[in-house]
Amino acid sequence: MQRILMAAALLVGTASAADLRIYPSFTEVREPVRATGTTLTVTLPEAAWAGLIPGTLDLDGLNFTSAVQRQEANWLASLEGKTVYLRGEDGTQEPVTLVRARDLLVxxxxxxxxxARYEDLAFDVAPPLNPLSPSQTLTFTLPGPGTGTLSYLTRAVTWSPRYTLKASATGAQLSALADIRNGTDLAYDVRSTELYAGDVNVQGGPPLPAPVAFESRATAADALGNAAPKINTLGELRGLYRYALSAPFTLPANSVVTLPFLTPKLTAFERYAGLNTYFTPQNSSGTLSRFYRLKADERLPGGPLTVREEGRIVGQTTISETAKGAEVEFSLGDDPDVRFERAVQTNVNQRNAQGNPVRTTYRVTYTFENGKDRPVRAEVTERVGGRRVSIDGVARGQNPAAELRVDIPANGKVTRSFVLVVDNS
Structure with missing residues (x-):
């Protein structure tokens, strides 16, 4: 992951243990470092530097007097002036001298x-991963030796939850998975992991594209002896939802590690056919939409939601950040079996001096028709514009909503009406 060069001694080790604080669009990487002298040099491969948010590299716990960043040559530069092998058109290989690594001049x-082309070259030693990529070094000048924490923000590692709502005739269950994405060629050996959900914005350009999605839970489990970490809730932090993984794990390069996340209990669940619209004096007709309404006993971070009925997918949507016990309501598209006819009768009660209506009464009548062999709950909401509005004789103030709630019997029809008085005087 990172190679730490300390003082004059070149100490190149394997991937170091790191702490990750993963947010929806970036991650804070925190890695312990130790300086044995007055210089600490951190070497980051180009893959790590590409995702790093500029201006976020920091050294916590170690004071430094200056820091210098520079780009180092790639691996091929170490072979300049040495013999490599070039494959010819007939497949044979001839020894050549690498003159310049930057453009592969031989x-x-x-x-x-x-x-030459890189793929036509052969070497006496095995090349590293991404041999054409340079690395970046950051050299800190310190007042003395000590230990600290190197931290930086990267767009290359993110996470997101995804939900599945399984509904049946007897009720519904909600569950979630957490996808942890690593969009670099670097593997992370993660010592401690925290996940944060909520609205956190940082400067530094757009997120990196996600890698090709695949579930690598088996990879994480194998690295831990089939003891994959669990995700525990840590509560709220200044409006953010906070979670922690129960054990260290490996985040492979260019991977998506998926872990079981939440299994909240639903305290309320309803299906209904609905229509949300704005009032118009024109007649209309159409179909109602398939709506769902639920409440959970846990906070729900925002994410995509797949709905299954009797084991089959019936739609997908996205839910926003939702507090414990707050209502989640969404539509999955039209229901062609539940139709409506809407008729409006208009009576102008008052006009101004120019003859324009200023106080008008409307009688809105809905006729619902259910083509299913089971009853259906229908809900209609019409938002009404006007300075003063009354609905069914009750003053409702400015820009209220008229609502109808009705149960439509199987293969039946139901008619319901409401009366609006709109006063714009």
């Missing part, structure tokens, strides 16, 4: 120069 035995 010189053959006859002293002629040409530019």
């Amino acid at each position: 010189r053959d035995a006859q002293g002629r120069y040409r530019t």
